[in-house]
Structure formats: C-alpha cells, structure tokens
Amino acid sequence: MNIKSYLSPKTRVKKSLIEGRGLFGIRQIKKGELVGIKGGHIIGWKTLQRIRHLIGDSYFQIDDDFVIGPLKSNEVGKIMMFLNHSCNPNIGVRGEITFVAMRDIKAEEELTIDYAMVDNDIYKTKCNCAQKNCRKIIAGKDWQKKTLQKKYRGYFSRYIQDKIDKISVG
Ligand SMILES: C[S@@+](CC[C@H](N)C(=O)[O-])C[C@H]1O[C@@H](n2cnc3c(N)ncnc32)[C@H](O)[C@@H]1O
Numbered sequence: 001m002n003i004k005s006y007l008s009p010k011t012r013v014k015k016s017l018i019e020g021r022g023l024f025g026i027r028q029i030k031k032g033e034l035v036g037i038k039g040g041h042i043i044g045w046k047t048l049q050r051i052r053h054l055i056g057d058s059y060f061q062i063d064d065d066f067v068i069g070p071l072k073s074n075e076v077g078k079i080m081m082f083l084n085h086s087c088n089p090n091i092g093v094r095g096e097i098t099f100v101a102m103r104d105i106k107a108e109e110e111l112t113i114d115y116a117m118v119d120n121d122i123y124k125t126k127c128n129c130a131q132k133n134c135r136k137i138i139a140g141k142d143w144q145k146k147t148l149q150k151k152y153r154g155y156f157s158r159y160i161q162d163k164i165d166k167i168s169v170g
C-alpha cells in the first residue's frame, strides 16, 4: 500500500531558515484552510523507541502512547510533512492529524506549528525560530503553560486539549 501524508497543492517543501527543509505556501492561504493531513502507521510508544533511529522526527504524537508516522526509512519521504516549529506559528491542529491555517497566510511564508500543540513528551531542545517571542528552549510539556493554553485554544491536538480541559475542571 502506498502510505503517505496529504499536502495541499498550495504548499511546497523547500529550504527553511529555521531548520533543514520546511513547508511553505506557494499561494495565499486563508484562515481555516486545510494545508495537510498526516498519514502513516499507528505506532505504539514502545515500537517507536525501537524504530526511532530509522524514522527521525517524521511522526506526530496522537495520544499519550501512540504516534502516527513511518515504520521504515523508505516511507519517511512520503509521510514527513516538513512542518517546523515556530513560537509564532500560522498553522494549528484540527483533531489530531489535520492541519489548518490559524490566520491568513501570504504566499512564500513558511508554514509552522508550535510543537506544544501536539507533543506530550519529555524532551527539551533549542528553538531556532528567531521570532520576537521565541521561548529559546522548547519542551515536550510546553502544552502545560497557561499562556500557550490560552493562545492555542481550538488549535491543540484533541488529546492535548482533553488534558487541558480536565485540569481546568479540577
Ligand atoms: C518534522 S521535522 C521538520 C522538517 C525538518 N526541518 C527536516 O528538514 O527534516 C522536525 C525536526 O526539525 C527540526 N526543527 C523544527 N523546528 C525547529 C526549530 N524551531 N528549532 C530547531 N529545530 C527545529 C528539529 O530537528 C525537529 O526534530
């Protein structure tokens, strides 16, 4: 089976100033427009640790113990969406695998998400987004930050939003 992610025809992958390659708009994209849908295998956390060296960061977390992504290195190219992280992103998540514009986006802008929208993990890594509000260090538990919970309401992966709602109720 030819397993792959969907990327809108209004996008293209090219060299990014943030890191490596990134996804860019080639025409104007309107707020709410769908830019991509993640494809892949449903992979448990234990399996992920075993195959991680083959697939890098080409997966997305979809629940505490599950990610969606490639199982083999030769599937990475078709499944990776090339969405880099920015602390001032223009893309959000609708559900768990669908990515939509959070605002109107001009042609040639890089399409970025905030990894806080999708990750519940235990990493810490330096951010190279160069935005005025850059957090400098991004972490796998950034979704717990109140400021981000407010900023991205409606754009978190559903499993993260459920956690936030649970905490808010008490
Ligand atoms: C899904 S890949 C994005 C595509 C990647 N740039 C490439 O060329 O393969 C995610 C990886 O890109 C890098 N990355 C994304 N956003 C970054 C940022 N703001 N600062 C530093 N590295 C970033 C990190 O290595 C991260 O694990």
Ligand SMILES: [Zn+2]
Binding pocket: 086, 087, 088, 127, 128, 129, 130, 131, 133, 134, 135, 136
């Ligand atoms: Zn940043």
